[in-house]
Amino acid sequence: MTELDLDVRWYEGTRSRPGRTGPPIQVHRAAPNTIVLRQNITDNFEAPFLYLLFGDERAFLLDTGATADPTRFPLRATVDTLIDRWLHEHPHDGYELVVAHSHAHGDHIAADGQFTGRHRTRLVGHSAEHVAAFFGIHDWPHGTARFDLGGRILELIPVPGHHPSAIAVYDEDTGILLTGDTVYPGRLYVQDFPAFQHSLRTLCDFAAGHPVAAVLGAHIEMPARPFRDFPLGSTWHPDEAPLPLAAGTLQAIRDATLLNDRPGAQRHANFIIWNGPCRRESAAQSVRLLLSRALGRGLGR
Numbered sequence: 001m002t003e004l005d006l007d008v009r010w011y012e013g014t015r016s017r018p019g020r021t022g023p024p025i026q027v028h029r030a031a032p033n034t035i036v037l038r039q040n041i042t043d044n045f046e047a048p049f050l051y052l053l054f055g056d057e058r059a060f061l062l063d064t065g066a067t068a069d070p071t072r073f074p075l076r077a078t079v080d081t082l083i084d085r086w087l088h089e090h091p092h093d094g095y096e097l098v099v100a101h102s103h104a105h106g107d108h109i110a111a112d113g114q115f116t117g118r119h120r121t122r123l124v125g126h127s128a129e130h131v132a133a134f135f136g137i138h139d140w141p142h143g144t145a146r147f148d149l150g151g152r153i154l155e156l157i158p159v160p161g162h163h164p165s166a167i168a169v170y171d172e173d174t175g176i177l178l179t180g181d182t183v184y185p186g187r188l189y190v191q192d193f194p195a196f197q198h199s200l201r202t203l204c205d206f207a208a209g210h211p212v213a214a215v216l217g218a219h220i221e222m223p224a225r226p227f228r229d230f231p232l233g234s235t236w237h238p239d240e241a242p243l244p245l246a247a248g249t250l251q252a253i254r255d256a257t258l259l260n261d262r263p264g265a266q267r268h269a270n271f272i273i274w275n276g277p278c279r280r281e282s283a284a285q286s287v288r289l290l291l292s293r294a295l296g297r298g299l300g301r
């Protein structure tokens with residue numbers, strides 16, 4: 001498998017509203033054919049991670065971030081530059097780009113419009129029906145589909161629960177499992193709990209049969225200190241937990257969902273499950289955000 005470098009210091013943002021540290025999009029080359037991009041947290045507190053994977057025939061972009069405006073969030077220009085650089089080293093006529101999504105929430109699809117009309121580019125639709133049709137998943141959400149980038153096979157796994165059209169993407173070349181908002185070091189917002197339980201089972205079964213080098217989600221909302229989280233909405237993340245999770249975390253989340261299926265928040269060392277609307281927890285988060293801004297502390301209380 002291709003070796004990965006996932007040891008990154010992501011920009012931590014700023015405690016006050018105006019001001020920015022770092023570029024609008026932080027670009028990290030985890031491997032020559034694997035790029036991790038992150039939207040600047042001061043532009044949008046969601047600070048989503050996006051992934052750009054290169055094969056011989058086509059590139060695959062997973063997610064388009066939280067901001068449509070190309071002057072604030074120049075995703076198309078960044079991706080074009082990265083593809084040009086790749087093609088300079090690996091010349092190929094008719095190289096394609098496929099733009100897919102971990103799921104269709106606004107912070108993962110906002111810059112889709114930057115790619116409309118781009119030459120040799122296919123955009124995957126947002127509904128489960130569109131995703132299933134594009135990749136040829138005939139019995140959604142059961143089964144998986146393989147998608148060939150040219151000498152690099154991706155496996156697409158339906159994982160509804162956070163969102164009806166959510167998918168995970170496994171890359172045979174590097175062993176990364178991209179899990180979107182289904183699994184990441186943060187608050188896992190579960191909209192459909194039985195579907196989420198089923199999807200975690202699917203992911204655990206998949207990981208048991210495939211070498212998973214790292215589980216990479218779409219956000220970080222926790223600090224390195226276990227059991228804590230940054231206040232919801234915070235644009236300042238000092239000392240964030242690392243992005244990669246071990247494959248064993250899938251089983252830990254699954255076990256947690258089997259032990260406790262009651263609505264509300266349940267806090268674990270490196271993930272937090274929010275089952276349902278969690279109104280009390282949301283209200284507490286708003287207070288924490290105000291306090292953290294007033295007191296200048298990253299975590300609030």
Ligand SMILES: [Zn+2]
Pocket residue numbers: 046048105107108181218219
């Ligand atoms: Zn998200």
